Amino acid sequence: GSGAMVRFEIMRAGLFVAMMFHLAAGDLLEDCKADPTNATCTNSANYYTDAMVTADVEKLCMAMPQMPSCVIRDYCSAGSIAASSGHCGNWNFLAGVCSTQYGEKMQGMAGCMTYKMICAANSVVDSCSDATKQGPVDLITTEEARDGALAQCQEDNALMLEISPAYMGDGHDMEHDEHDGHDHGHEHEDGDEHDDMNRRAMTKVCDMCDATRCTVGLHILSAGCVGDMGKGHCAELKKMCDANTGLGPLCVEAAGSGGAALVVRSLLPAAAAAVAVAMVANKF
Numbered sequence: 681g682s683g684a685m686v687r688f689e690i691m692r693a694g695l696f697v698a699m700m701f702h703l704a705a706g707d708l709l710e711d712c713k714a715d716p717t718n719a720t721c722t723n724s725a726n727y728y729t730d731a732m733v734t735a736d737v738e739k740l741c742m743a744m745p746q747m748p749s750c751v752i753r754d755y756c757s758a759g760s761i762a763a764s765s766g767h768c769g770n771w772n773f774l775a776g777v778c779s780t781q782y783g784e785k786m787q788g789m790a791g792c793m794t795y796k797m798i799c800a801a802n803s804v805v806d807s808c809s810d811a812t813k814q815g816p817v818d819l820i821t822t823e824e825a826r827d828g829a830l831a832q833c834q835e836d837n838a839l840m841l842e843i844s845p846a847y848m849g850d851g852h853d854m855e856h857d858e859h860d861g862h863d864h865g866h867e868h869e870d871g872d873e874h875d876d877m878n879r880r881a882m883t884k885v886c887d888m889c890d891a892t893r894c895t896v897g898l899h900i901l902s903a904g905c906v907g908d909m910g911k912g913h914c915a916e917l918k919k920m921c922d923a924n925t926g927l928g929p930l931c932v933e934a935a936g937s938g939g940a941a942l943v944v945r946s947l948l949p950a951a952a953a954a955v956a957v958a959m960v961a962n963k964f
Contacts, residue, residue, distance in 0.1 A: 717804055748825055762928070783814070825917075906929070906931065
């Protein structure tokens, strides 16, 4: 009777309030994109939610998984870079790609559009200037990582990564396709051949890196430079590693790795399970 009607009215009112909040948040986002100097835009969480930031980061890293911020995100997902490091928040990844002051300045990418607008000149948006929400200081760029990797490969062409076929199948036309990766997995792994999520392909990674595309540039560079940062082509990586703490295996040799023989790292692309990244001396 009347109790059910009251409950219905309360539910309807609650739904209306939720809908109005959603519309208001959407309107506020559009307003703040148009004019980020307005005081109502200060708290970005009110209109550019964590889920929205995550979706934009996902879009960026699907498009270019080799961007250093996306590699850092993979390491964060794998737990190789600690959540407490200050490098693993979605705003850290977003700023690392999009920021002109703290990142790679990739503002033409679709996933950077909201960031570019709400973090424009004279913006009052809190997250744009919050020191805990930026990319690493002196973040290496995608191009620097690629150039360093090419130099590393000239020095040591035998560099190896155990790498997931899913990481190689990122839309690039490459000879190492998913099928090829699986074949390698069978050749080099006995125990894991039925474990699709953890299948590994031993890949001579320098074959995956040239001047036009290099999907694993930062992995190659860190594998070659960690423990020997004095080499010329390691300069940009060294600068980033010197300026930050907590960047894990990108900067610090894995404990007990025995130097160049085997450096084990984690590589976790969004679509694949964690796989080992290994540098194996003169073996393919």
